[in-house]
Amino acid sequence: MQRRINVQPRFWVFVIVVMLLCFGTSYAVTQLRYGQITDHVQALSQEKVGLMDRINELSTQLDYVSTDAYVERVARDELNMIRPGEIRYVSN
Numbered sequence: 001m002q003r004r005i006n007v008q009p010r011f012w013v014f015v016i017v018v019m020l021l022c023f024g025t026s027y028a029v030t031q032l033r034y035g036q037i038t039d040h041v042q043a044l045s046q047e048k049v050g051l052m053d054r055i056n057e058l059s060t061q062l063d064y065v066s067t068d069a070y071v072e073r074v075a076r077d078e079l080n081m082i083r084p085g086e087i088r089y090v091s092n
Contacts, residue, residue, distance in 0.1 A: 075081040082088050
């Protein structure tokens, strides 16, 4: 003969409350993690925009540095070079 276990309704209430607490905790942790990831993605997006701007600046500077006008200016101003046939006048 099998013995039948008689379960009280308050046991079911307890089980339901425990399940609700588990699901609620899981939901709260998931939402917190989602918020952190969203903030991190936004920060990385802003950093990407800044880096893209920097790349554009450096690209423009590289284009300018590779021109003949820049090379001539640096040669004359910083290296004190002159073209053949020119005379340098120095004034105090």
